[in-house]
Amino acid sequence: xxxxxxxxxxxxxxxxxxxxxxxxxxxxxxxxxxxxxxxxxxxxxxxxxxxxxxxxxxxxxxxxxxxxxxxxxxxxxxxxxxxxxxxxxxxxxxxxxxxxxxxxxxxxxxxxxxxxxxxxxxxxxxxxxxxxxxxxxxxxxxxxxxxxxxxxxxxxxxxxxxxxxxxxxxxxxxxxxxxxxxxxxxxxxxxxxxxxxxxxxxxxxxxxxxxxxxxxxxxxxxxxxxxxxxxxxxxxxxxxxxxxxxxxxxxxxxxxxxxxx
Amino acid sequence: xxxxxxxxxxxxxxxxxxxxxxxxxxxxxxxxxxxxxxxxxxxxxxxxxxxxxxxxxxxxxxxxxxxxxxxxxxxxxxxxxxxxxxxxxxxxxxxxxxxxxxxxxxxxxxxxxxxxxxxxxxxxxxxxxxxxxxxxxxxxxxxxxxxxxxxxxxxxxxxxxxxxxxxxxxxxxxxxxxxxxxxxxxxxxxxxxxxxxxxxxxxxxxxxxxxxxxxxxxxxxxxxxxxxxxxxxxxxxxxxxxxxxxxxxxxxxxxxxxxxx
Numbered sequence: 079x080x081x082x083x084x085x086x087x088x089x090x091x092x093x094x095x096x097x098x099x100x101x102x103x104x105x106x107x108x109x110x111x112x113x114x115x116x117x118x119x120x121x122x123x124x125x126x127x128x129x130x131x132x133x134x135x136x137x138x139x140x141x142x143x144x145x146x147x148x149x150x151x152x153x154x155x156x157x158x159x160x161x162x163x164x165x166x167x168x169x170x171x172x173x174x175x176x177x178x179x180x181x182x183x184x185x186x187x188x189x190x191x192x193x194x195x196x197x198x199x200x201x202x203x204x205x206x207x208x209x210x211x212x213x214x215x216x217x218x219x220x221x222x223x224x225x226x227x228x229x230x231x232x233x234x235x236x237x238x239x240x241x242x243x244x245x246x247x248x249x250x251x252x253x254x255x256x257x258x259x260x261x262x263x264x265x266x267x268x269x270x271x272x273x274x275x276x277x278x279x280x281x282x283x284x285x286x287x288x289x290x291x292x293x294x295x296x297x298x299x300x301x302x303x304x305x306x307x308x309x310x311x312x313x314x315x316x317x318x319x320x321x322x323x324x325x326x327x328x329x330x331x332x333x334x335x336x337x338x339x
Numbered sequence: 340x341x342x343x344x345x346x347x348x349x350x351x352x353x354x355x356x357x358x359x360x361x362x363x364x365x366x367x368x369x370x371x372x373x374x375x376x377x378x379x380x381x382x383x384x385x386x387x388x389x390x391x392x393x394x395x396x397x398x399x400x401x402x403x404x405x406x407x408x409x410x411x412x413x414x415x416x417x418x419x420x421x422x423x424x425x426x427x428x429x430x431x432x433x434x435x436x437x438x439x440x441x442x443x444x445x446x447x448x449x450x451x452x453x454x455x456x457x458x459x460x461x462x463x464x465x466x467x468x469x470x471x472x473x474x475x476x477x478x479x480x481x482x483x484x485x486x487x488x489x490x491x492x493x494x495x496x497x498x499x500x501x502x503x504x505x506x507x508x509x510x511x512x513x514x515x516x517x518x519x520x521x522x523x524x525x526x527x528x529x530x531x532x533x534x535x536x537x538x539x540x541x542x543x544x545x546x547x548x549x550x551x552x553x554x555x556x557x558x559x560x561x562x563x564x565x566x567x568x569x570x571x572x573x574x575x576x577x578x579x580x581x582x583x584x585x586x587x588x589x590x591x592x593x594x595x596x597x598x599x600x
Contacts (some may be wrong), residue, residue: 225433227429227431227433228433228435230398230403230429230433231427231429231433232435232446232450233403233421234401234402234403234421234425234427234504235421235427235446235447235450235494236420236421236422236423236447236450236451237446237450238450241449241450245435245438245449246435249435249437252437325478326436326437326478326480327436
């Protein structure tokens with residue numbers, strides 16, 4: 079209930095900004111192709127939902143984002159855990175991965191489109207690449223920084239290597255893993271939009287690009303608003319999961335949220 | 340002693356134990372030629388300043404560290420890995436924050452793949468012994484520091500070990516909690532007649548609990564004196580004001596005052 083009440087304050091801010099926007103457009107007599115009235119954006123949204131085009135774009139963007147996020151996260155967790163546990167694997171793979179991490183993955187978007195086509199596969203691949211690294215690095219850091227006294231205590235009670243990994247290191251790293259997942263979800267959406275902007279057949283990024291060509295700024299704003307909603311829903315969902323799963327670090331989960339914002 | 344038990348179950352014997360740590364800035368000699376013996380049912384305390392290698396000695400006994408030379412035997416057998424017949428407690432509670440109090444207490448049975456129903460029944464008994472039966476389902480961070488340390492003691496006792504290894508288990512606690520736990524430890528020890536290797540830098544704690552106090556000198560760690568405490572059992576808080584107690588403390592303190600040799 080208190081949380082719901084807390085939402086009133088930003089809602090008031092939003093309402094004030096929208097009202098100022100509305101009256102500024104009227105008073106300054108802004109042309110539609112520069113800054114449309116918020117009501118025009120609203121009408122574009124309603125029309126888009128009614129004729130079904132927006133649903134198709136939303137579905138496309140959601141699918142690419144979630145599929146890429148899921149694949150990228152599973153890979154990052156698996157490889158991160160493997161690397162944290164195996165020195166040999168680390169020697170071979172880590173320097174290469176660090177080199178890849180330093181390159182902005184967005185710069186690879188055109189290349190990936192050439193390789194994987196203009197369909198949804200290229201967006202998924204881009205998202206996988208872009209959301210992989212934060213989680214990968216966080217998984218390694220999290221597992222490596224487990225309290226050595228905790229490890230010693232469990233070892234002294236004959237804990238096997240698997241027991242240590244499953245019951246000590248993995249849960250101890252959970253906070254860092256979720257921080258990586260939280261960064262990953264916002265990056266995943268960016269990856270999809272970039273891919274769609276470069277070249278696509280559908281998606282909200284594609285809608286923004288094609289509306290720009292037609293000077294249909296209302297639709298562009300509508301697509302941006304939808305992306306904002308998807309982004310907020312995604313980070314909130316991961317945050318909620320974080321607090322549920324890593325219940326023993328409730329305070330820390332709150333802190334990662336503020337540093338993200 | 341019955342024929343089934345190996346020569347001196349619960350005894351601990353170190354012979355010519357040396358340990359040299361190799362660091363980037365050269366070798367550090369932590370222990371030099373340490374000989375010590377703990378008889379069955381005997382309470383022996385290693386007393387010394389920090390950095391004298393007493394924790395190193397305990398880690399060797401726990402099977403967490405291998406000596407550079409010499410041998411550590413428990414129950415007549417050389418220690419090569421953590422043994423299932425010892426119990427261990429540390430300065431920090433070292434509980435797993437994602438497991439309930441009861442799950443933490445039965446961890447030593449879980450790692451050995453023992454019957455968990457039996458372990459849980461035993462775990463509840465031990466929690467009752469520690470006055471914590473009401474907290475079996477709580478998580479460690481819902482408990483005070485003293486209560487967490489008690490959970491650690493219950494975990495130490497779970498396998499009904501013949502030998503207890505205790506590394507400054509009360510040093511992080513406030514004075515009142517410390518006295519209570521000292522009395523509880525004496526009670527458990529007198530009831531079950533376990534052998535104990537206890538580490539502390541508190542002279543009063545050493546005198547109160549021990550049959551024998553081994554004074555350790557710093558770097559490289561060696562046994563400087565083997566001092567027998569002949570105060571009658573059970574010792575109470577009043578014992579601490581008796582002349583014999585004060586005298587023993589004064590005698591041991593000689594090792595730690597005055598000009599360092």
